[in-house]
Amino acid sequence: MSNGRKYTSDVATDFHVVFLPLPSPSHMIPLVDVARLFSARGVRSTIVTSHHSLSLLQNHINFDLARGYPISVHIVNIPPGKGMAYLSSLQKPIEQVVRNLDPNCIFSDMFFTWTVDLAEELKIPRLLFYPNCLFSHSVLYSLKQHYCSTIVKSKHESFVVPDLPDKITMKKSRVPDWVKLNTVLGDYFETVLQSGKRSFGLVYNTCYEIEPAYVDHMKKSVKGTKIWHIGPLFEYFNNKNYDDCMSNKHESLTWLDNQKPKSVIYVCFGSLTTFQEAQITEIALALDECDQPFVWVIRRKEDNQEGINNGLPQGFEERIRKTNKGLIIRDWAPQVEILQHAAIGGFLTHCGWGSVLEAVVAGVPLVTWPLTADHFEIEKLVELLEIGVKVGAEVYNMSFDITSPIIEKRTIVDAIVKLQDGSIIGENMRQNLKVLSNKVKQSVQEGGSSFNNLTGLIEDIKAFEFSQNN
Incomplete structure (x- = not known):
């Protein structure tokens, strides 16, 4: 394991958050955008990732360094891979990097379930990042709670998903395997859900305006766990002269x-x-x-x-x-x-x-x-x-x-x-x-729902740190 190259600016703050993105574009890019937003708010942000994934981040990193934001990257030298075995191979080297960095908070992709144990060991908050919406989580959460293989006889017969704000119908042929119990994926996603319950809170790349009923629904369903919606993350960076730092059209x-x-x-x-x-x-x-x-x-x-x-x-x-x-x-x-x-x-x-x-x-x-x-x-x-x-x-x-x-x-x-x-x-x-x-x-503009949620999220994790030290 090696930290490899380190990209950073000269700006430093006392509060330090480590971001652990899954090396897959749909998961990595939005969580890196969260790191950029934290950095823009004066939070020292470190991204831990593999060398193979660095190319996905390079333009973001260079742009933020040019703006003077305190963002850095630690590279873990792990060969590219796929599946559960690859996720397992990331655990030990990333854990050691995080221990060495001694952060105030871990901001982890949903699939790194072991980071909740690491956060408890280090006595710091762990945030679980879902790069998706609360509607899909609501539907899948309900299916996992109520799904039964005999709910309908035919794969193509429709049924109503229970306990949702709207009448949502599904077919068995469309239901993911992981919502069913006693499967490898089912057991793994149960671990994801349980790690969320033990986390400081859940963060989603969505906004209230798209799915207000489902934001409210999940906040009631997942009792005892805070939820923040701070998206769409890419929209914070629109019209910020970003194209000037990119290559040719x-x-x-x-x-x-x-x-x-x-x-x-x-x-x-x-x-x-x-x-x-x-x-x-x-x-x-x-x-x-x-x-x-x-x-x-x-x-x-x-x-x-x-x-x-x-x-x-x-x-x-x-x-x-x-x-x-x-x-x-x-x-x-x-x-x-x-x-x-x-x-x-x-x-x-x-x-x-x-x-x-x-x-x-x-x-x-x-x-x-x-x-x-x-x-x-x-x-x-x-x-x-x-x-x-x-x-x-x-x-x-x-x-x-x-x-x-x-x-x-x-x-x-x-x-x-x-x-x-x-x-x-x-x-x-x-x-x-x-x-x-x-x-x-408007949700990501000053005073908008996602903007305010982002502000509240940063304030909440800083308040937790303050309470632990006083």
């Missing part, structure tokens, strides 16, 4: 500059998802048939790093390039900037919470295609808010390697057409999003 943004307003469909299923080649083919055929141009982010398969075809029809990429019908991206894409571009008219998404939040802020209606994790629950929130249409996915996948039944071209086309500029459904969703987007943006 991404090709996708240049391409979008030449498209008509609200004409382009953005297609992205997250940084981890891999589809069967047959499904890639159906998506390609659907995008080809639609009148709308598109930007499509296709993740490279590990066994095909060049990303050649992977199910794309013969000559597809050359044809769309020649006709300027679409753009395919196989590397990192600046999703926030893409969604906020005037040319974007819709977003075909897997319903990852970060993606949905970014679309809400940008005012972009959604075509929802849930796959795994909490995607199916988030799709229900999109439906409740009336800001998207469903493509019709009905089967939960056990991993990000998607094996659920193929969604055919016609179904995809029908969903995208509903978002076209001028359609009644599309215009109603845009109007709903306009109102919601304004509320969400």
Whole structure:
């Protein structure tokens, strides 16, 4: 184990918080944004991560150092990996780094359940970070409390999720395995929930304005544990001259500059998802048939790093390039900037919470295609808010390697057409999003609900430290 390189500024404060992000983009980036916000509020912030994950953080770190904020990174030399074994391999080296740093508080990703024991050993508060919303947590919490394999006989029969503010229906085929007892994942997520109960509090990347009933519901359900909603985290950094510290303009943004307003469909299923080649083919055929141009982010398969075809029809990429019908991206894409571009008219998404939040802020209606994790629950929130249409996915996948039944071209086309500029459904969703987007943006402004929650969170952990020392 090695601390490796250390990035820091000359500014130092007495109160020190260590941030422990999971090395996965959807978990790491928002927790690093929390560290940046703490740093901007005068809290000495240290991020502990692996060397492999540093590239995801580098632009954030350099930008904040340029602004003089006291943020630093300690690198733990652990090879990249996956799954439960990898999470276990991180424990001992990270624990030792944290002990050496002697912080006043540990701010931990939800999956590092062992950090609650470390915090108790060091007699400091531990905050558990959920990078998702309280709606999905409410649904899954209820399912875990009440789920029974005999609640319905058929996988495709709907049932009402108990004890929620709204009537939310689910199907067994959409229920994650981990909500069931007596499974490996079920036992692990029970450990996550129990570690939350022993924590100083739970922090969510959401805001009250999106899901007020579910913020209130979870605060009542999880008794004895404080909850803070401080998102959307990326929105705190909008319009802060951030682009000045970035590299040259991404090709996708240049391409979008030449498209008509609200004409382009953005297609992205997250940084981890891999589809069967047959499904890639159906998506390609659907995008080809639609009148709308598109930007499509296709993740490279590990066994095909060049990303050649992977199910794309013969000559597809050359044809769309020649006709300027679409753009395919196989590397990192600046999703926030893409969604906020005037040319974007819709977003075909897997319903990852970060993606949905970014679309809400940008005012972009959604075509929802849930796959795994909490995607199916988030799709229900999109439906409740009336800001998207469903493509019709009905089967939960056990991993990000998607094996659920193929969604055919016609179904995809029908969903995208509903978002076209001028359609009644599309215009109603845009109007709903306009109102919601304004509320969400205001939540991170001074005096807004998330801004005030962030202030209260920092004050509460400092007050705990003061009480322990007096």
